[in-house]
Amino acid sequence: MNICYNSSSSKQKEEFFMAKKENRGKITLTCTVCGKKEYRSEKQRDTERLTLNKYCSQCQKHTAHKEDK
Numbered sequence: 039m040n041i042c043y044n045s046s047s048s049k050q051k052e053e054f055f056m057a058k059k060e061n062r063g064k065i066t067l068t069c070t071v072c073g074k075k076e077y078r079s080e081k082q083r084d085t086e087r088l089t090l091n092k093y094c095s096q097c098q099k100h101t102a103h104k105e106d107k
């Protein structure tokens with residue numbers, strides 16, 4: 039019945055979220071000026087889709103870095 043289908047569908051969603059949680063702690067920051075990607079493994083709670091002002095070695099100055107998903 040419909041109820042059975044819905045419950046299995048929500049379980050799939052849960053697994054999806056669990057897989058995403060494993061990715062947590064590893065973020066990719068992309069320089070919005072030159073597009074250089076910087077990989078950072080750092081646990082950052084409460085910071086989703088944040089734009090950080092960081093030093094870019096390619097631009098040789100502080101630029102806005104966007105968090106990649």
Ligand SMILES: [Zn+2]
Nearest residue numbers: 069072094097
């Ligand atoms: Zn840059």
